[in-house]
Amino acid sequence: MKIKYAIGVDLGGTKVKLGIVTSEGRIVKKISVPTLANDGPEKSIGQIKKGIKSLLKGNKKLIQGIGIGSPGTVALKKGTVENPPNLPGWGKVHLGKIISEEFKIKTHVENDANAAAIGELIYGSGKDLTSFIMVTLGTGVGGGIIFNRKLFRGDHGGAGEIGHITIDHNGKECNCGSFGCLETYLGNNYLVEEVRHQLELNKDSIIYKLLDNNLDNLSPKVIHDASLLGDKFSQNIIANLGETLGHGLASVVNIFDIANIIIGGGVAGFGRPLFNSVKESVKSRVLTPLKPKIKVLKASLKNNAGIKGASSLVFYD
Ligand SMILES: [Zn+2]
Structure with a gap:
């Protein structure tokens, strides 16, 4: 079988990461350019073009298409990105x-989380x-929700926003303007802030030692390291995190009758303890016939998941 190649573009708020990826999901060349988001959309689009141009040099004939994973809601027709968070002034960009x-190369644009789902589907x-x-x-x-091997996009491309399921209607305000969204418990910054707060009552946690008593450097990785060293406090944090995520996911499972859950991203590095907790939590809340069918899997696209997910859009249609 002849190998096919695509360019994957992971558009982020600070960096645009780009790569040439094979139809098996292997990166053969990779570069990154600054997004220069504060200089406005035209500048950032110029940066994207610059990155693509440099990858195409001498390779153009091999490239089957370009895939772009972008923050924000994306309309497929003109690959229109709408109000991406972290990219000020974008509004609507085709x-x-x-x-x-x-x-003059076929280009596919998709929301970055949806692209990550398609990446897991294809590779x-x-x-x-x-x-x-x-x-x-x-x-x-x-x-992102994959149903019958297709991404479920909804009417406007905005489906699958699991982070904004309300799990506490009296909860903290979320970036999206709503309250008590799943993201206000599980997003990195919220998580770190909450753990820092709880540490005040848990002075015996190993975390203090790992950070030389400087909690400014607290991160999910430190929580993970402490849990591996047997720190009960950190192990509880991870178990609670899994429980909270499971409560949100149980609603999604009940609505769609989809029993397979794939978890990726930095915090997924918490590994088995997190996944077991998610699984038990989902099982405790879904309708009885679904309980034995629940599976929680780790995402396979780890490093450069953004580039790979974006490139998979080319091989998806
Ligand atoms: Zn929200």
């Missing part, structure tokens, strides 16, 4: 149309699954 006209843990729910745990909580 990014797909702009890039395909510039390079990763979802390869042999008919349907699954994908959750990405990072600064925010992203989601």
